[in-house]
Amino acid sequence: xxxxxxxxxxxxxxxxxRLLAARGYEVAGIVRDPExxxxxxxxxxxxxxxxxxxxxxxHVAGILxxxxxxxxxxxxxxxxxxxxxxxxxxxxxxxFADAAERARVRRFLxxxxxxxxxxxxxxxxxxxxxxxxxxxxxHVQTRLGLEWTVLRPGRLTDDPGTGLVRLEAHTGxxxxxxxxxxxxxxxxxxxxxxxxxxxxxxxxxxxxxxAVKDVAGN
Numbered sequence: 402x403x404x405x406x407x408x409x410x411x412x413x414x415x416x417x418x419r420l421l422a423a424r425g426y427e428v429a430g431i432v433r434d435p436e437x438x439x440x441x442x443x444x445x446x447x448x449x450x451x452x453x454x455x456x457x458x459x460h461v462a463g464i465l466x467x468x469x470x471x472x473x474x475x476x477x478x479x480x481x482x483x484x485x486x487x488x489x490x491x492x493x494x495x496x497f498a499d500a501a502e503r504a505r506v507r508r509f510l511x512x513x514x515x516x517x518x519x520x521x522x523x524x525x526x527x528x529x530x531x532x533x534x535x536x537x538x539x540h541v542q543t544r545l546g547l548e549w550t551v552l553r554p555g556r557l558t559d560d561p562g563t564g565l566v567r568l569e570a571h572t573g574x575x576x577x578x579x580x581x582x583x584x585x586x587x588x589x590x591x592x593x594x595x596x597x598x599x600x601x602x603x604x605x606x607x608x609x610x611x612a613v614k615d616v617a618g619n
Contacts, residue, residue: 403427404590405468405506407453407497408475409446410437412559413512416583417474418446421590431464431475453493454485461500470508470590471501473537483529490530494537502546508596509547510589512582513538515555515574515601538599548596550589554582555603567605568612575603588613 404421406414409430421428422445429447432438438448449464453475465471473494477485494511501509517534541549555575562580585602588609589595594617607615 402469402590403429403467404470404472405429405431405449405465406446406472406474407431407493408473409441409448410434411474411476413557413579413582413586414472414474415440415444416579417472417586418444420583420587422446424587426590429464429468453496454488456496458496458500458503461496462503465501465504465506468501468504468506470510471497471506472510472512472586472590473497473541474512474586477530481526483526486526486530486533491533491536494534495540498537498541498544498547498549502544505546507546507548508590508593509541509544509549510586511538511541511549511551512586513551513553513599515553515572515603517553542599548593550595550597551599552582552586552589553599553601555601557582563604564609565604565606566609566612567603567607568600568616570598570600570616572601572603572605577603581609584609585613592617594618 410432430441431449431451433452441448477489519535521531554577558578560578562578
């Protein structure tokens, strides 16, 4: 199985690449800085250079050709302004989904955020971010050619993962480690029965494989 991850140098993506490579999958991570390549190789992933803010759908579809799963894990980052929330968190996600559909990649995982809502009100940068993520989620959810799953983690931490989570359509507010987000994504890659679901994720009491199995097909 070949898996292509957008935002391949992100803190969730690098963790996910290690997990997937350890399971024997062929993993590629899209990055725009060639100096990040060694970090991806160390994680077991092939770096692919591409700037999703300026690339065409045709170019990205070429990168995705032959992939079995596409994962959007890119983000403008906490220090970015409102403009890049739109160009990355919305625009790049929409581009990646369209390219996956064009390349006939059926399985698509979207790393979103809790509270994402295209109708979210407010003018602060975080408000723009929640709208951008909500718009991107809504676009993915309309792609009939994709077997999509949208994952909306709560507040992210760098605490060591516990392997215990709560994964439901609505969990309520909470936090979750990036380790555990990556572990859930790895399980979702292997669980196509979660297609069509939008799931919130926080720390909890269910082992990751059990939590994913429990929502599969619901």
